[in-house]
Amino acid sequence: MASVIFPQRDLEQNEPLLRAINGPEPDHLGQTGKPRRPIKGIAVTVTFSCLLLLSLLALTLNRPGRPEASPASESLSPARESLSPAVVSRGKPQGVSEKAFGATAGDPMAEVEAFPWTSDMLSWQRSGYHFQPRNNWMNGPLYHKGYYHIFYQYNPDSAIWGNITWGHAISTDLINWNHLPISLLPDQWYDIHGVWTGSATILPDGNIMMLYTGDTNQFVQVQNLAYPANLSDPLLRDWVKYPGNPVMTPPEGIGSKDFRDPSTAWVGQDGVWRLTIGSKINKTGVSLVYKTSNFTHFELEDTLHEVPGTGMWECVDFYPVSTTTKNGLDTSAYGPGMKHLLKASLDDDKHDYYALGTYDLAGGKWVPDNPDLDVGIGLRLDYGKYYASKSFYDHKRGRRILWGWVGETDTEADDLLKGWASLLTIPRVVTYDAKTGTNILQWPVKEVESLRRHTTEFKDVVLEPGSIINLNITSAAQLDVSAVFEVDEGALKSAVGNDVIGNCSPAAVRKALGPFGLLVLADESLSELTPVYFYIAKASDGTLKKWLCTDLSRSTKARGVDKQIYGGPVSVLEGEDYTMRLLVDHSIVEAFGQGGRTCITSRVYPTRAIDGAARIFLFNNATNISVTASVKIWKLDSAKIRPFKIDS
Amino acid sequence: MIRGCYDRLYYNIKVYHHQQAQSSSKELLLQVTANMSVPSLKTTAIFTILTTALLIPIECSRITPFEDESFVTKVCKKTPYFDLCMTILFPDRRSYGADAKGLAKIVIERDWNVAKEIQAQAWSLAHDGRKSHDVRSKCGKCALEYNEIVLQLIPRAMRMVDVGKYGVSIEELKDAARKAKACDEQFKGKGASPIINMSVHDISLVAVAIIKLI
Numbered sequence: 012m013a014s015v016i017f018p019q020r021d022l023e024q025n026e027p028l029l030r031a032i033n034g035p036e037p038d039h040l041g042q043t044g045k046p047r048r049p050i051k052g053i054a055v056t057v058t059f060s061c062l063l064l065l066s067l068l069a070l071t072l073n074r075p076g077r078p079e080a081s082p083a084s085e086s087l088s089p090a091r092e093s094l095s096p097a098v099v100s101r102g103k104p105q106g107v108s109e110k111a112f113g114a115t116a117g118d119p120m121a122e123v124e125a126f127p128w129t130s131d132m133l134s135w136q137r138s139g140y141h142f143q144p145r146n147n148w149m150n151g152p153l154y155h156k157g158y159y160h161i162f163y164q165y166n167p168d169s170a171i172w173g174n175i176t177w178g179h180a181i182s183t184d185l186i187n188w189n190h191l192p193i194s195l196l197p198d199q200w201y202d203i204h205g206v207w208t209g210s211a212t213i214l215p216d217g218n219i220m221m222l223y224t225g226d227t228n229q230f231v232q233v234q235n236l237a238y239p240a241n242l243s244d245p246l247l248r249d250w251v252k253y254p255g256n257p258v259m260t261p262p263e264g265i266g267s268k269d270f271r272d273p274s275t276a277w278v279g280q281d282g283v284w285r286l287t288i289g290s291k292i293n294k295t296g297v298s299l300v301y302k303t304s305n306f307t308h309f310e311l312e313d314t315l316h317e318v319p320g321t322g323m324w325e326c327v328d329f330y331p332v333s334t335t336t337k338n339g340l341d342t343s344a345y346g347p348g349m350k351h352l353l354k355a356s357l358d359d360d361k362h363d364y365y366a367l368g369t370y371d372l373a374g375g376k377w378v379p380d381n382p383d384l385d386v387g388i389g390l391r392l393d394y395g396k397y398y399a400s401k402s403f404y405d406h407k408r409g410r411r412i413l414w415g416w417v418g419e420t421d422t423e424a425d426d427l428l429k430g431w432a433s434l435l436t437i438p439r440v441v442t443y444d445a446k447t448g449t450n451i452l453q454w455p456v457k458e459v460e461s462l463r464r465h466t467t468e469f470k471d472v473v474l475e476p477g478s479i480i481n482l483n484i485t486s487a488a489q490l491d492v493s494a495v496f497e498v499d500e501g502a503l504k505s506a507v508g509n510d511v512i513g514n515c516s517p518a519a520v521r522k523a524l525g526p527f528g529l530l531v532l533a534d535e536s537l538s539e540l541t542p543v544y545f546y547i548a549k550a551s552d553g554t555l556k557k558w559l560c561t562d563l564s565r566s567t568k569a570r571g572v573d574k575q576i577y578g579g580p581v582s583v584l585e586g587e588d589y590t591m592r593l594l595v596d597h598s599i600v601e602a603f604g605q606g607g608r609t610c611i612t613s614r615v616y617p618t619r620a621i622d623g624a625a626r627i628f629l630f631n632n633a634t635n636i637s638v639t640a641s642v643k644i645w646k647l648d649s650a651k652i653r654p655f656k657i658d659s
Numbered sequence: 660m661i662r663g664c665y666d667r668l669y670y671n672i673k674v675y676h677h678q679q680a681q682s683s684s685k686e687l688l689l690q691v692t693a694n695m696s697v698p699s700l701k702t703t704a705i706f707t708i709l710t711t712a713l714l715i716p717i718e719c720s721r722i723t724p725f726e727d728e729s730f731v732t733k734v735c736k737k738t739p740y741f742d743l744c745m746t747i748l749f750p751d752r753r754s755y756g757a758d759a760k761g762l763a764k765i766v767i768e769r770d771w772n773v774a775k776e777i778q779a780q781a782w783s784l785a786h787d788g789r790k791s792h793d794v795r796s797k798c799g800k801c802a803l804e805y806n807e808i809v810l811q812l813i814p815r816a817m818r819m820v821d822v823g824k825y826g827v828s829i830e831e832l833k834d835a836a837r838k839a840k841a842c843d844e845q846f847k848g849k850g851a852s853p854i855i856n857m858s859v860h861d862i863s864l865v866a867v868a869i870i871k872l873i
Contacts, residue, residue, distance in 0.1 A: 199779065199782075200778060200779060200782035200783075200802065200806075227806070227810070228782065228802070228806070229806055231806075231810055233810065254776070254779075255772050255775055255776075256775065257775070257809075257810075260809070260810045260811075260814045261810070262814070262818065263815065263818065267810075308768065310821075311818070
């Protein structure tokens with residue numbers, strides 16, 4: 012798909028971009044620079060190499076980056092030491108999230124020599140039951156005529172971001188998926204540089220209004236309308252772009268690159284539909300509200316809410332949660348017995364934040380229950396590698412379902428080598444946590460249990476301080492684990508602590524009251540292991556703070572992979588045991604603490620704890636307490652994720 | 660008032676044929692008058708008096724749609740392109756009962772839709788390998804001009820009308836008219852323009868004239 016270039020008018024300073032598309036690739040990363048003149052002495056060589064390396068570094072760090080236009084046909088054969096094609100840190104030329112590691116931010120490729128992945132290791136990383144095409148972000152999930160539909164950001168040409176189209180897949184059970192042809196291509200001036208995130212609004216008469224962000228021929232972000240060509244087709248294969256696109260353009264005071272990701276619309280009693288689009292004004296993240304009666308003519312109304320210092324809000328999601336029942340609510344539901352959840356993906360730190368609050372339909376404003384935990388400064392949906400999440404109302408089963416996008420935490424070069432990147436979490440049901448009243452619960456959809464085979468159960472295993480127990484499960488790469496840890500309340504109270512309570516402590520560091528939990532994707536000799544654990548910190552003044560953590564520091568022998576410690580605070584109420592659910596699927600681990608109060612998704616890339624060598628262990632690294640654990644482990648079958656066949 | 664009715668009759672015919680074939684309204688008018696063969700002056704006089712006598716009461720009853728439609732006509736007469744103005748406003752239900760501001764918004768909305776159509780056409784022609792280099796280059800230039808018209812000038816003009824900054828709105832629309840004209844001019848004298856329906860210039864100036872009446 013050729014990009015559109017108007018060289019005579021470079022309004023957006025795309026000059027380096029044009030050069031990159033038109034000209035030859037000037038640098039190859041991962042190789043040391045070669046001197047340009049004949050060598051006269053070692054000093055000269057060294058100086059020149061350093062200068063060249065520095066300038067290469069400067070070039071790569073300052074370049075606005077470019078989408079990978081060439082197909083990934085160069086060097087997909089595994090086990091290559093050199094990195095080819097050259098992959099430049101993509102930067103934000105078009106206002107799009109960049110892939111960046113937390114602790115190892117910067118340009119990993121310039122500093123780290125590639126790890127010699129073997130094809131065995133790389134192919135093992137593919138998930139067994141998580142939805143995963145070549146490359147994806149999030150889009151407009153919906154349920155229609157018996158099928159769940161997911162539209163995802165897809166690059167058909169490469170395993171890194173670019174040429175964004177809308178991939179499409181359907182399922183009857185949210186677990187087994189059939190791929191359908193691409194539903195939206197970037198083929199109009201208003202979306203030629205990308206058919207980006209959108210949301211579906213299902214009208215009472217059954218019509219589906221899909222609003223999506225298009226990146227225009229001049230890299231301006233606009234909102235466009237598309238709808239199914241044939242509503243009676245349950246597969247929703249063909250889509251029509253409204254001839255009068257774009258229907259919304261960046262308004263006054265909003266940057267042309269700060270206007271994207273329209274949400275699902277909700278309707279008031281007056282028949283007026285409203286939706287929200289995240290943006291920013293200086294460093295204040297805002298959610299703009301537009302109103303419409305026909306989805307073709309929109310009027311900017313006001314902002315729903317704003318939080319200073321949070322930066323650009325992407326993928327804003329806004330919906331009600333029932334405070335009285337466990338059922339989901341339609342996006343337009345309004346009245347007593349509910350709170351409204353406002354969620355934003357923060358571009359600045361690549362995390363998803365949310366807050367519960369109250370929506371005043373008449374006044375058009377939403378207020379958080381707790382301004383100290385406002386959107387972007389408080390709770391996160393997931394404390395690991397998780398972004399651009401989006402929910403929809405499953406009107407068939409009355410559930411609010413949440414999808415999260417999980418990118419890779421290895422290098423882009425690795426992604427090109429293995430030929431794919433990123434996946435989606437198992438869909439989660441969102442409900443209000445009535446026991447705490449301050450957060451939601453996320454829990455994997457029940458349909459994932461249909462993959463369960465072969466149960467192994469351990470009851471009341473006493474874990475003395477410092478113990479590790481091998482649960483003797485072989486090929487522990489596709490697992491559903493449910494664990495309960497009983498901790499003696501008295502021991503908690505009497506223990507003397509002097510812990511830092513602000514975040515997770517590493518798994519290997521022994522503290523009075525923890526960590527304790529499970530080791531997944533570990534090999535027998537524990538040369539590689541991924542602990543998922545509870546960390547109970549006790550400050551010197553007696554305050555207890557509980558954390559759910561995942562420690563990746565020893566997860567793999569490989570280099571160039573993110574090895575940070577993820578963690579989120581978790582409420583454990585009086586009388587509750589510590590409970591944990593894990594979904595392990597090769598290179599992805601989803602952890603749910605206390606029934607989904609705190610969630611952590613991680614990417615793990617072991618080199619040894621793969622295939623038959625993967626194991627799971629229980630451990631207790633506390634010094635002062637014993638923990639009694641009961642664990643149920645199911646091996647999970649792989650899901651059927653494949654192209655749709657007419658006869659099936 | 661009689662004139663109002665006569666306007667309506669005249670306009671009914673005009674609009675109907677405007678929709679059918681834009682050039683034949685004159686011919687039709689000729690036909691209508693031609694069919695009125697004059698057997699005698701006396702008959703014509705009686706006819707005229709009777710018609711007038713009937714029309715006065717109708718007009719005097721002040722039926723609202725007549726009144727509003729007459730307002731639309733009045734407004735359009737104050738614009739440089741009466742026919743175009745009527746074509747946009749007359750068939751639009753929202754015109755009835757709308758004030759000048761409401762009418763301005765309807766026209767600006769049409770302006771935007773037309774501009775978007777042109778933008779799409781220009782862009783796709785600019786990339787059509789079957790077209791000559793000359794056409795593609797000119798359409799490419801048009802696509803650039805219309806980018807600004809579609810993404811900035813007209814949406815801004817609409818919002819300025821919403822918030823009462825009419826002066827700014829007029830400037831934006833005049834700018835849009837200028838840019839649209841610049842695109843049109845490229846194709847002058849070289850046969851028909853490959854882009855159909857090039858009237859953003861005209862519609863923008865109609866909107867300007869209506870805003871001045873607010």
